[in-house]
Amino acid sequence: MPSSAHDPAGEPREPHGEETEGVPAAGQDGHGTTSQDAPTIQNAPTTHDGIAAQDAPTSRAGAVPAEDGAHTEHGTAAAPGAAGTTGAAGTAGAAAPNGQQPYTYAPPAALASMTPRHWWVPAVAGAAGYVGTVVGTVVAMLLTLLGALISGDSNGSLTEQLDDQIDDYTGTAPDLSGVSWFLSIPFQLAAMAALVPLRLSASFAGEGGNAGITVPQYFALVCGILAAWFVARALTKDVSVQTRAVQWVMAAVGGAVWGALALIVTAVTALRLDVPVFYSTVQLRISAVGVGLFVVLFLVGLLTVASALNVRSTQAAPGRLVIGAERSMPGVLQVLRPMVVQFCVFGAVAGLGLLIWAFVKGGAVAGFSAPFWLPIAVGWLFVLSLLSALTAGGAAATYTDLAGSSHAAYLWSEGAVPAWVVVLCILLALVSVVCAAVAWAHVRPVNQRIARNPVAWAVLPVAYFVLGLLAMWLLNVSGYASATSGSSQSAGFSLRPAGWTCLVFLLWGAVIELLARFVAPAFMGSLPAVVTRWLRGSERARGRPAVVASAAAMGGAVVAAAPAAASAAPAAASSAPSYPAAETARTEPVSAQRAYDGAAAPGEQTRVLPTYGDAQAAAEPQPREPMDPQKKKRIRLIAIIAGAVILLVVAAIIVFSVLSRTVFGPDNQAEELLQSVTDGKAKAVSEVADPNVSTGQRGLLTDEVYGAAENRVSSYEIKDTQIDGDHATVNATVTQDGVTTPVALPMVSDSRNGLFKSWRVDSTAGSELYQSFSVRIPGGVSELTVNGTKVPVDSLSDSHEEEFTVLPGDYDVSIASSGKYVTYGGDQVAQIRAGSQGSAPSMSFSASFTPVLKEDLTKQLNAKLDTCAKSTSFEPEGCPFSYSIFGDKKDYRNPSWSIERYPTYSVSSYGDHTTYSTDKSGEVRLDYQYNTEYDDDEPAKWKDKDTTSSIYGSGTVTVSGDKITVNSED
Incomplete structure (x- = not known):
């Protein structure tokens, strides 16, 4: 930023508009006589009290002080008040032997010109920076609580919920409702703005563990920066900063106060808890104290206060270090503007989109908690939209070795991001690149000196390379946990820009350099004035x-x-x-x-x-x-x-990448599969994802059977896609009968569709969509009825079991009766649910007989009894009744049978055999004549007699359609 030594119109001015008389230079005697070789110093600035600042003279018009007011062209100190300069009483100029002046210590010019106000003003600004950080944290916490209250998800306070969780585990809940939480947590969270982890230490019965999480709080940090900047600007209205050295000394004071105050307050407000657990106590300590807390906030305060004081500097000209840097690396002082322009263009639109998405998808809690996550989310999206990646890594190893596997996720590899969002993000990134190129062309026009300097080509790409390195640190969210129970073990995770992000940014810096040199000059003159002014900054901002x-x-x-x-x-x-x-x-x-x-x-x-x-x-x-x-x-x-x-x-690379991940990506095949499942098209599903089973097991994978199934999958949602070479896993959720279930679809690419990979569901790995169930089928059955559709099965003489592969839904199975005598029971329903991991459901059918069989069997047996009753024999053949004659058969004659009561029968089935037996006996009467004359020589004397006997019967029954065959065992 420019100095305020001149007003916007270019007129020189003094800090207080006052002038003092010339001050005797080195070499003057005690009477004020000036040696002929020493120049006269004019226009010496005054202090804030109006007293002449003899310790820091300002050269008259045309004279140029050296860098930071401490060096001439030969690097010799020109500190006022050195040997040979008269003191206030005129006694310091007494000549030493041989004409030499006595040595008198003089502080550096930068410190000598500083008044008490130069010290306490940056200190107050540094303190304001820390207070602003804490206030920003409190605002973020209150907004999050407001979102929870609006959404109605808060059942009691957060401390009460934490009390309940601890009480469920330990049986005794600590008191978390005290003021210690409210006095500690904001300060600990504010410390996370310095990119330090929030640590939890626990010790229990001689053992312990540690855990920590790092989530940079940039909203709170920005609040602190703004507070420090405005306070420093307001308190230095009447303070002159004569040299750049004074400016940076004051800035260092502000940064040191900010860092030291944060370190002290964070350490003092560390939260300590004693949680009773059974017969012992767990000692907990929550703190964010760390060395990085002071270092980071010192640097932030240093740059913030220096920026605020830049306009107060009255140094007339730049120093050698600055000039040398600009001469060797043209444009290095303006290199931040294209970066800021690019991120502002991208961040403004992307931040608004992410905030809307948070309110729509996550509700009030996610939206109002944006100060905690939105800045770093915009940074991640910026990295992803510039075609780099985020690396998600985990570790589970010893305490000294946290190396673990990692997975790179690109913008298009997250299945939750629709294809149109991916395209819009990349287009927004390209627009920001063009804006950065136009800004770079404005603030660093290519003249002959820059065109002849080959280093000028590398300034911006190298700056973007450094930006990529910083992004891996600034956008890192990580955590760890370790335990020292017996053996030291630990685990951790991290989510940050991939290691090659710096190389990707280097390429984009080269692209911006090329666009700024060859493309932007052709049309930047036609841009609206307000756009041009914003891209290049004001003349005041470009002055220095x-x-x-x-x-x-x-x-x-x-x-x-x-x-x-x-x-x-x-x-x-x-x-x-x-x-x-x-x-x-x-x-x-x-x-x-x-x-x-x-x-x-x-x-x-x-x-x-x-x-x-x-x-x-x-x-x-x-x-x-x-x-x-x-x-x-x-x-x-x-x-x-x-x-x-x-x-x-660039467009071809982007289009190829987007099409590879969307139209020709594995998630597209997964969406086609899930849509067919939702539509009840089992044939299309089996074509996309072969179930890899025999033909007999595919009997129910037809559109007729599955299309008529109740409680099929009603909706689905693709969550994310993980690609590892030629293998991928599409994670989705399906909703069935009101229940949402996660499913993982394994994919494999073993062919290509032109330039793009062709993906299919990996049948060898199986699919959570396919399930199976078995049916026990009685002998002689040749078909099943499933969801109203006839399904043929193998017909065997004995009962057997059939297994079927099916898709999620309800399957109504029945066996149709082959005649009026046999039934296989009612319908049975198999409820198949997606993602179920239990044993396969099964059902069993067995033959049973209808009441008609018993009725017809009884009729047939009674008809046989009637036939037997017509017999004129005492022992009718094949009948269940007879009369045994003892003695001479010629003494018995005229037998006559009559059924007094028919028996009742029961029918039983044992396996494939059906039998009948008498349930209640019947009764038959025999009328006959008996010869009572015992003398054979005498004529016979016949006498009528009768007798009754019970009727029993049993045998087997063979049912064939509507015909029954009885095999009596009599």
């Missing part, structure tokens, strides 16, 4: 870099006007050198001694280093000789072609 560039173009010579030529000094100071003068000057630099002697050597040209007040003149572009129109046309054509080729190559 322009002066430094002008000084570097002059060769870095520090030339002061001689006191004897004081009359020519105002004219020299009023006109700043232009680039043509800098480019064409060929004279050697004038020595500092000759400059102070007031005369230039013969043949030498005296040149004056431009001051910061000449920013506008120094920033004007260098007039060049008109270029040949044909050559200019060829260069423009080549630039357009080169830019178009670069853009086409």
